[in-house]
Amino acid sequence: LKVRVVRSSPPSSQFKATLQESYQVYKRYQMVIHKDPPDKPTINQVRLVPVSFEDPQFKSSFNQSATLFAKYQMAIHKDTPSDCGENEFTRFLCDSPLEAENAPNGPECGYGSFHQQYWLDGKIIAVGVIDILPYCVSSVYLYYDPDYSFLSLGVYSALR
Numbered sequence: 001l002k003v004r005v006v007r008s009s010p011p012s013s014q015f016k017a018t019l020q021e022s023y024q025v026y027k028r029y030q031m032v033i034h035k036d037p038p039d040k041p042t043i044n045q046v047r048l049v050p051v052s053f054e055d056p057q058f059k060s061s062f063n064q065s066a067t068l069f070a071k072y073q074m075a076i077h078k079d080t081p082s083d084c085g086e087n088e089f090t091r092f093l094c095d096s097p098l099e100a101e102n103a104p105n106g107p108e109c110g111y112g113s114f115h116q117q118y119w120l121d122g123k124i125i126a127v128g129v130i131d132i133l134p135y136c137v138s139s140v141y142l143y144y145d146p147d148y149s150f151l152s153l154g155v156y157s158a159l160r
Helices: 013-033 056-076 086-093 146-151 153-159
Strands: 046-050 112-120 123-133 136-144
Touching: 046 056, 056 086, 056 112, 056 123, 056 136, 056 146, 086 136, 112 153, 123 146, 123 153, 136 146, 136 153, 146 153
Parallel strands: none
Antiparallel strands: 046 112, 112 123, 123 136
């Protein structure tokens, strides 16, 4: 048995070289030990989208995200439709006091507020609202399609 410690932040070359293999071990572990289904979202099905109406990915997925937010709020938190309309969604999860910044030594995506979108079969099934800052990542909120609650997307998002 050989144990190796590889730097994950910032990602070292060894970390990058073994990421896919490590992920496959994680996925198999989740399926065998926790009985996760094999179609649970994968690394390639998660998009990090800057929260900006100037960003084409954000604009093109806004309606789908807002609709998913309303479905989640009504099913999980028993909100009324008027409590989770597009204006409430924008105020709560799109308006951020953080300004986007692309520092030379920062992450490729930059610093700021992001929607981490989980896609399955061409549709968004969950969104993690996160702030990426110089010394931490802050999970602001996660909402998901209640039809996919069996995937434990909150747990998956926290681990990711």
